[in-house]
Amino acid sequence: MTTRTLIPIQRDWISKTLAGFLLGAVLGFGSSALFSLLCTDIPLSVRGQLAMWLAPTVWLGVMSGVYFFTSGRRAWLWLGGASGLLVGLTFLLRQA
Known part of the structure; x- marks a missing residue:
């Protein structure tokens, strides 16, 4: 039996908190922008409200989950990679 x-x-x-605060904001606002870009068939009044409430929900979710990372470095790397991917995808969809 292996242990x-x-x-x-x-x-x-401190490092985890800063990663969650800064990169969580990028993920929250990026997910809001991506939602707004992908759901153009929803009327603007409804889409704007959904996008507005999506940003703090994602941000707070990241802030509460960031402490499950084993180190601050891992939090910065994973959240930074996810933020870069999300911002890049949003940029590519805006160009199309």
């Missing part, structure tokens, strides 16, 4: 050693959660909460 797995679990990596303990490190205590670099």
Whole structure:
């Protein structure tokens, strides 16, 4: 029987908090922009409200989940990659 050693959660909460705050904002606003771009068949009054409420929901979700990363470095890398992918996808869809 093999035993797995679990990596303990490190205590670099400042780095995790900053990653969640800054990159969570990028993910929240980016998801709002992507939603607005992809759902053009919804009337603007409804789409605007949905996009507006999507941004803080995603942002707060990222802020609360960022502490499950094992280190601040991992949080910055994963959230940075997701933010870059989301911003790039939004940019490409706006060009089309």
